[in-house]
Amino acid sequence: MGLATLFEGTRAEGRAALVGYLPAGYPTVDASIELLKGMIDAGCDLVEVGVPYSDPVMDGPVIQAAAVEALGNGFRLRDVFRVVEAVSAHGGKAVVMTYWNPVHRYGVDAFSRDLAAAGGLGIITPDLIPDEAAEWMTASTEHGLDRIFLVAPSSSDERIASTVKASSGFVYATAVMGVTGARDAVGSAAAGLVARTRAHTTLPVAVGLGVRSGAQAAEVAAFADAVIVGSAFVTRAASGVDSVRELAAELAAGVRKAPTPIG
């Protein structure tokens, strides 16, 4: 599948992957497509296409404001498939990141079917834990999508073990306890969490929450298989495609500076 190939490639190059996040429909559906294409062209190995949601409890002010703007500009859930399709047609790889209620409302199987048809590779689920994911386990298998669950510094080893067992594609490690947003320092908890996660799986481990510069990307790339950047891209998106490309290029150079720890 797409994600496995992606990580085989980056591992062969001895580097971490760069994953960029942007909400679909921010600031408009068409503009978000252009921004995502720019991110891919400038070096994002994978994009996370966010679903703007009314109650984003895991997000800080930047992504909250972007969701409000996207919804205000008329974003509809089905637009996410158009965005993913455009990314795929452009030669990019995309997963969707979404709070679970929109998927539940659309129908878990129907959403999976339509995402797979659009070329999407999987879903990152910030408020769905494997314990509640029976329907998603079935639908993802049926439609060939990867299940990217999250682990956190507060996760017990037992929970990490059961979460990675339910995961495929990669595992999303939240570097710090808190909401999304760029930070000056990436949490020191991140490296420890990645090590604890690796004890239970050979799946790639991606680290997100807080990265905003090439130097930070290099720091994270030293111990993770992928560096996820969200709020920093969303902030740049307000000033247009060139600004987003510039950040992607800086981060792409960053992930190539540090040798990745595993082969």
Added chain:
Amino acid sequence: MSPNSTAHQAEAPSPHDPDERGHFGPYGGRFMPEALIGALDELTAEYDKARLDPEFTGEFARLLRDYAGRPSLLTEAPRFAEHAGGARVFLKREDLNHTGSHKINNVLGQALLTKRMGKKRVIAETGAGQHGVATATACALMGLDCVVYMGEVDTERQALNVARMKLLGAEVIPVKSGSRTLKDAINEALRDWVTNVDTTHYLLGTAAGGHPFPLMVRNFHKVIGIEARAQILDLAGRLPDVVTACVGGGSNAIGIFHGFIDDADVRLVGIEPGGHGIESGEHGATLSEGSPGMLHGALSYLLQDEDGQTVEAYSISAGLDYPGVGPEHAWLKDTARAEYRSVTDDEAMAAFKLLSRTEGIIPAIESAHALAGALKLGQELGPEGLILVNLSGRGDKDMDTAAKYFGFYEES
């Protein structure tokens, strides 16, 4: 019945408990970020121990009696009942509890648990401000730091309660995102919790949220129903035909309903805020008008659009202005053990004035919804009927809203 045995009975495992992972039928569970699951597990483990520990239930019972002033009275309302088809109406007087509403029951229970877990900081959300005031009160009593998130709209319509919380030593943070009401206050409290979970307990104010909150909050409020059942048998000589309560997140309703849940002949009727009328689209009638979905950690009924975006609720009452509802109510609705209907702002405000003028009791506008429901239920039941209303709180906090609504400021 002694307060000790009431508390013990309320906390005892029951056939109405959810499954191990917090499901009431298909509802409930935990639709929460992984980062909070550890805290929910810790809370569940602590609560599971505490509910069986006589030291905990004994201390809880002592606080309910010596601090909150329980048992609360059961008062018959005969002059009010003349407008309810002549049915007899009894009021469970949660308005007489310390801090003026039922909210204190849950808050004392959770504050005790916070101490058991060794946490020093408490956060809470509040709509009407009653839960915020109760939380600030318990934190003052037990020496805990307290931060209350409150929607900016609500800080304006419940200014008196903001002042009370500040006086009690709490920090009140106005929430400016989204609808700037209860829903967004909960979002903001969850964001704080995920950041500070090591030191902080989130003292959720209603029987909603991820497991174990719906179970635990319900049990802390069961005392309402246990007392009321004994009191009405004593005063009226029989069980009521109907037990009714307002439903915001559902805590006062679930607390009184559980006293009667095994009495198959007693109808349980929850009254939701109909706002400007269901047709107007401006209401908070989640169970009557919503559909299954998740918000704030549980699967339940929800006001949502076609895309699963939460729709903003509206009610004149800040405490009922919420697009979600606790998961056990969703299950009680689907199994038809309880019924849910709505009354409008205008009907609630008419009942608010009526109770004030016929009985000399000024109810909270939240509770006035249950009273308006009782007026209609009384018409349906006729003179033989016996209705128990949960008067969940007192109306002092609502004087500004009421004075504006009735035009008292213009008269003077």
